[in-house]
Amino acid sequence: xxxxxxxxxxxxxxxxxxxxxxxxxxxxxxxxxxxxxxxxxxxxxxxxxxxxxxxxxxxxxxxxxxxxxxxxxxxxxxxxxxxxxxxxxxxxxxxxxxxxxxxxxxxxxxxxxxxxxxxxxxxxxxxxxxxxxxxxxxxxxxxxxxxxxxxxxxxxxxxxxxxxxxxxxxxxxxxxxxxxxxxxxxxxxxxxxxxxxxxxxxxxxxxxxxxxxxxxxxxxxxxxxxxxxxxxxxxxxxxxxxxxxxxxxxxxxxxxxxxxxxxxxxxxxxxxxxxxxxxxxxxxxxxxxxxxxxxxxxxxxxxxxxxxxxxxxxxxxxxxxxxxxxxxxxxxxxxxxxxxxxxxxxxxxxxxxxxxxxxxxxxxxxxxxxxxxxxxxxxxxxxxxxxxxxxxxxxxxxxxxxxxxxxxxxxxxx
RNA sequence: CGGGGUGUGGUGUAACGGCUAACAUUCCUGUUUUGGGAACAGGCGACUCUGGGUUCGAAUCCCAGCACCCCGACCA
Numbered sequence: 001x002x003x004x005x006x007x008x009x010x011x012x013x014x015x016x017x018x019x020x021x022x023x024x025x026x027x028x029x030x031x032x033x034x035x036x037x038x039x040x041x042x043x044x045x046x047x048x049x050x051x052x053x054x055x056x057x058x059x060x061x062x063x064x065x066x067x068x069x070x071x072x073x074x075x076x077x078x079x080x081x082x083x084x085x086x087x088x089x090x091x092x093x094x095x096x097x098x099x100x101x102x103x104x105x106x107x108x109x110x111x112x113x114x115x116x117x118x119x120x121x122x123x124x125x126x127x128x129x130x131x132x133x134x135x136x137x138x139x140x141x142x143x144x145x146x147x148x149x150x151x152x153x154x155x156x157x158x159x160x161x162x163x164x165x166x167x168x169x170x171x172x173x174x175x176x177x178x179x180x181x182x183x184x185x186x187x188x189x190x191x192x193x194x195x196x197x198x199x200x201x202x203x204x205x206x207x208x209x210x211x212x213x214x215x216x217x218x219x220x221x222x223x224x225x226x227x228x229x230x231x232x233x234x235x236x237x238x239x240x241x242x243x244x245x246x247x248x249x250x251x252x253x254x255x256x257x258x259x260x261x262x263x264x265x266x267x268x269x270x271x272x273x274x275x276x277x278x279x280x281x282x283x284x285x286x287x288x289x290x291x292x293x294x295x296x297x298x299x300x301x302x303x304x305x306x307x308x309x310x311x312x313x314x315x316x317x318x319x320x321x322x323x324x325x326x327x328x329x330x331x332x333x334x335x336x337x338x339x340x341x342x343x344x345x346x347x348x349x350x351x352x353x354x355x356x357x358x359x360x361x362x363x364x365x366x367x368x369x370x371x372x373x374x375x376x377x378x379x380x381x382x383x384x385x386x387x388x389x390x391x392x393x394x395x396x397x398x399x400x401x402x403x404x405x406x407x408x409x410x411x412x413x414x
Numbered sequence: 415c416g417g418g419g420u421g422u423g424g425u426g427u428a429a430c431g432g433c434u435a436a437c438a439u440u441c442c443u444g445u446u447u448u449g450g451g452a453a454c455a456g457g458c459g460a461c462u463c464u465g466g467g468u469u470c471g472a473a474u475c476c477c478a479g480c481a482c483c484c485c486g487a488c489c490a
Contacts, residue, residue, distance in 0.1 A: 142487085268490095362448065363451050
């Protein structure tokens, strides 16, 4: 992609009322645009990141046997009355249509997925089943904050699994714990993301959160580094520690962002809809469920919080909007022609590259490159050409190295 | 939802109750410049959040509303 063709551009100044790092950097680098409190639009660069994250999640969900669907955003009121959440969920958006009928905007989809799957799943032969979707969710947060970390409209992956018994749910649930860990590894924050025991609500002892350690987090967790797990402050007590076999003296307190949450729902939502299957003995058995949430936009915000410095973002390769930022410097035609050639070569080899073809000073291009944060900065100039190629610098490192383009491509392949 | 704060060109700021609301940046024109946010010249861009009120006169004072931010509460 040619940078001159990007309709967005970076800013030198950002709105004065932004304080959270993710919002400041994402707005400054024009990945997102704020529309109202807790509501953001995704611009070309930001959307590319979202798509990368989604692709990784999809891949892992599909490998775990999930089938992707896209359910409606509008939810009939009756469904929510059935589970009792029409009145009990404070942050439910309720809207009226022209005939004064009330509907909800989906904050989560248990009330929709159960009646949907119920139509098709009647027998033990249809189980187990898991379906998921990636979609904008709506929650009327009384106080949206922390940039894209806690919005009123946000992108979330939600998966729901259906099982014949608790044993089967348990197996799948444990498998999903590994799947979640894989996703955080792949997007680049696995080493600081902990599976965390958290409140399970009225229907199971615990749920499991996935918490990424950073000062920007809203949650407080206690980590047992040896075991690689953590306990959320909200459920921490001696009884719980004993049950989990955790020694209190080994726990370290940290702030963290909740980037995922999985629950054993059991019959919490299947029962109100009388969602049953026939077993081998012609008996009606209530279906057992699990649900698995992951905030896609929140994950993007978390990445910025965790992977950035005072100059800008440092995208992990797996989710970077482009892999390479190609910067021709100077006005020589030789350089711009060479840059074009290199650009084509990268593209042909399948590497995503952003070519800064704007006629700006070196300093401005460097500043933008640091801000946007692509993993590799490749400079082409009279100087680099004289020294035998291009200057390659990783965003995360201070120093670059001049090398031939072929050698760089070899390096990328390795 | 409780408490606090802030609303001025797209963005960041300035302006004693009193001249045509100023400066920077962005953007446009031109000349120059090109390895760490360049220089010069010229130009476009504002019903000062909205509605009331006080006053000869309001960006400025008062009231109400709205929006945004922060702290707290809330958060499958």
